[in-house]
Amino acid sequence: MMEPYFIAKFIHILAAIVVMGTGAGIAFFMFMANRSNNPQAIYVTTQHVVLGDWLFTTPAVVTQIVSGLYLMHLLGYSYQSPWFLMVAGLFGLIGLCWLPVLKIQYRLRRLAKESIDKGHVTGEFKALMRRWTLLGIPAFIAILALLVLMVFKPLSVV
Numbered sequence: 001m002m003e004p005y006f007i008a009k010f011i012h013i014l015a016a017i018v019v020m021g022t023g024a025g026i027a028f029f030m031f032m033a034n035r036s037n038n039p040q041a042i043y044v045t046t047q048h049v050v051l052g053d054w055l056f057t058t059p060a061v062v063t064q065i066v067s068g069l070y071l072m073h074l075l076g077y078s079y080q081s082p083w084f085l086m087v088a089g090l091f092g093l094i095g096l097c098w099l100p101v102l103k104i105q106y107r108l109r110r111l112a113k114e115s116i117d118k119g120h121v122t123g124e125f126k127a128l129m130r131r132w133t134l135l136g137i138p139a140f141i142a143i144l145a146l147l148v149l150m151v152f153k154p155l156s157v158v
Helices: 004-036 039-075 082-118 123-152
Strands: none
Touching: 004 039, 004 123, 039 082, 082 123
16 A cells, blocks of 8 residues: 555646646647637637636646645645745745736636627737736746755755
8 A cells, every 4th residue: 555645745746747737738829829810719719728727727736735735744844944935935926926817817718709709809808918928927937946846855844
């Protein structure tokens, strides 16, 4: 029988892969749809992006938090350690970027539908897409930094 640590570690790593993969995939497909200037393609993509975030990203983020805290407990890591404070700070930064992005995605989807009706992608959609992208960049960089902290633990954990 496997130890709880290895099961939790596997789940934690799997959730990290899902968060990074879904984030990168969503960003790529939104970027490519936006570049196409095809209102129908943009609308379908925004529909799938909203769904994908709810089906994959949200559960993976929750799993990351729960499994990460459980692993800290199993390993006896301190919640006051520089490592944990950095992890918590990066998670907070990601949340500050990601929560507005979720709201923006619903607006982008609505604007994409309106663009179909108008026969062209609206300036409002393009402006909001820029904001979506600008919020996604620091969030993804923070996810990469979390990965470095998770794997290498360069700061004190006790």
